[in-house]
Amino acid sequence: MAVVLALLDDDRQRGANPRQRVAARAAAALEVDGICAGLGTGPSGVVLAWGREAVSVTLEDLQFTLGQGPGLDAAAGAPVLVPDLAAAAARWPVFAPAAAELGVRAVFALPLRIGAISVGTLLAHRATAGPLVDGALADAFALADAVTLLLLHRQSTGTGRAGPVGDGPQPGWAPPAAYRAEVHQATGMISVQLGVSLAEALVRLRAHAYADGRLIAEVAADVVARRLRFDGHDL
Amino acid sequence: MTREEQLIEAFVEAADTLVDDFDVIEFLHTVAGRCVQLLDVDAAGLMLADQYGQLHATAASTESARLLELFELQADAGPCMDAYRTGSQVVNADLEASQERWPRFAEAAQATGFVSVHALPLQLRATIIGALNLFCARPGALSDADVRTGQALADVATIGILAQRGLHQADLLTTQLQNALNSRVTIEQAKGVLAERRGITVDQAFAVLRAYVRSHNVHLSDLARQIADGTSTAADLLFGPQSPDVDGRRLESAE
Numbered sequence: 131m132a133v134v135l136a137l138l139d140d141d142r143q144r145g146a147n148p149r150q151r152v153a154a155r156a157a158a159a160l161e162v163d164g165i166c167a168g169l170g171t172g173p174s175g176v177v178l179a180w181g182r183e184a185v186s187v188t189l190e191d192l193q194f195t196l197g198q199g200p201g202l203d204a205a206a207g208a209p210v211l212v213p214d215l216a217a218a219a220a221r222w223p224v225f226a227p228a229a230a231e232l233g234v235r236a237v238f239a240l241p242l243r244i245g246a247i248s249v250g251t252l253l254a255h256r257a258t259a260g261p262l263v264d265g266a267l268a269d270a271f272a273l274a275d276a277v278t279l280l281l282l283h284r285q286s287t288g289t290g291r292a293g294p295v296g297d298g299p300q301p302g303w304a305p306p307a308a309y310r311a312e313v314h315q316a317t318g319m320i321s322v323q324l325g326v327s328l329a330e331a332l333v334r335l336r337a338h339a340y341a342d343g344r345l346i347a348e349v350a351a352d353v354v355a356r357r358l359r360f361d362g363h364d365l
Numbered sequence: 366m367t368r369e370e371q372l373i374e375a376f377v378e379a380a381d382t383l384v385d386d387f388d389v390i391e392f393l394h395t396v397a398g399r400c401v402q403l404l405d406v407d408a409a410g411l412m413l414a415d416q417y418g419q420l421h422a423t424a425a426s427t428e429s430a431r432l433l434e435l436f437e438l439q440a441d442a443g444p445c446m447d448a449y450r451t452g453s454q455v456v457n458a459d460l461e462a463s464q465e466r467w468p469r470f471a472e473a474a475q476a477t478g479f480v481s482v483h484a485l486p487l488q489l490r491a492t493i494i495g496a497l498n499l500f501c502a503r504p505g506a507l508s509d510a511d512v513r514t515g516q517a518l519a520d521v522a523t524i525g526i527l528a529q530r531g532l533h534q535a536d537l538l539t540t541q542l543q544n545a546l547n548s549r550v551t552i553e554q555a556k557g558v559l560a561e562r563r564g565i566t567v568d569q570a571f572a573v574l575r576a577y578v579r580s581h582n583v584h585l586s587d588l589a590r591q592i593a594d595g596t597s598t599a600a601d602l603l604f605g606p607q608s609p610d611v612d613g614r615r616l617e618s619a620e
């Protein structure tokens with residue numbers, strides 16, 4: 131999984147083939163048939179798809195069209211793990227049989243989020259029923275962390291796009307789970323200072339740290355201590 | 366109320382909470398508060414481990430930045446890390462004598478005014494999910510009875526985190542921990558938003574949030590999410606007391 135995540139970190143567009151290799155490896159590491167990261171807006175909202183791509187996209191389409199499904203439930207904030215879709219059919223009476231017709235027997239949906247920042251949902255599926263193998267769920271959360279940062283930067287509307295996926299001046303990424311409380315507090319403060327969403331605020335904070343060659347935690351500490359304000363004239 | 370009656374009340378309260386729809390972060394705060402009330406300690410806090418094995422402060426008896434800093438310092442070395450890694454209790458650790466063991470943490474804890482520290486593992490069967498941290502500002506050892514009560518409160522906290530039923534065991538644990546940790550992140554974001562809107566410190570912002578939760582009977586996590594993502598319409602919270610004539614209390618006196 132560490133190799134998979136390292137490959138994910140390289141967000142430069144080098145063509146579809148390397149991404150497909152990463153995709154296959156991610157799916158294999160979790161022992162699922164396919165994974166996709168979606169914005170919850172149907173097939174057009176599928177930002178990344180790995181493994182059995184057609185099935186993944188169709189699942190997203192089904193959920194969006196029918197207005198029900200594990201991915202939609204997970205968007206509310208909590209992971210939805212369905213090791214046996216047939217046994218959980220009562221919960222999604224229209225989606226479950228439709229997914230079964232696609233050959234899907236297990237679905238695992240993780241929200242892609244950092245606190246109140248929600249960028250989408252990660253959906254993994256398998257043709258055989260059964261829970262995620264031991265350790266796979268932790269790996270799935272690690273994957274979700276990496277994908278969250280990718281989507282965060284893709285969504286950024288302006289100055290943040292030049293920023294890195296990694297943390298600070300060094301290459302490589304620091305998962306949101308490693309952030310100190312001050313980073314999240316600073317995110318909230320910056321969102322009010324600039325009048326932007328939390329997501330945009332976090333992107334700006336990361337971009338500022340990267341531009342200054344400082345750790346994100348240090349810049350955040352300055353913001354919280356009110357030594358630094360974001361007033362639209364920062365990078 | 367005798368101490369025994371307080372103990373009984375604390376555990377009945379925990380049992381009630383687990384039956385009803387409850388907010389895990391609010392629940393952990395209650396446990397931390399009970400620790401200070403029932404044990405001979407001056408501060409308490411709960412740290413939970415994420416999927417990378419890193420400990421994060423999730424709830425404390427007081428949300429002062431200084432106390433939270435003491436938790437963050439334990440990421441590398443500290444009593445909580447020891448309790449989490451070994452599953453053993455750390456009891457009556459004198460900070461003066463712990464300079465070598467936990468250099469940065471011991472120094473900061475002493476500077477804050479604490480004399481001794483304890484950490485009890487949060488453990489369910491074979492899995493350790495974090496630690497309960499207790500701080501004393503007065504010299505003297507924690508009694509065996511207090512250690513047992515503290516461990517029982519730690520066990521209650523652990524069960525509370527795992528209160529949802531019906532999932533595969535390992536998935537349940539990981540999922541619930543993720544939920545708790547993410548709720549905490551949302552609270553930090555909300556503190557920042559409120560601090561900036563009201564021109565107050567993040568510590569004051571948290572006090573304002575908790576006071577609002579108590580007086581309006583809403584979930585802390587829900588309120589935090591609404592404040593953080595800007596969907597809250599709680600005018601009093603966002604803008605402060607609206608009419609000085611009706612509510613002339615200054616912010617500093619908010620509990």
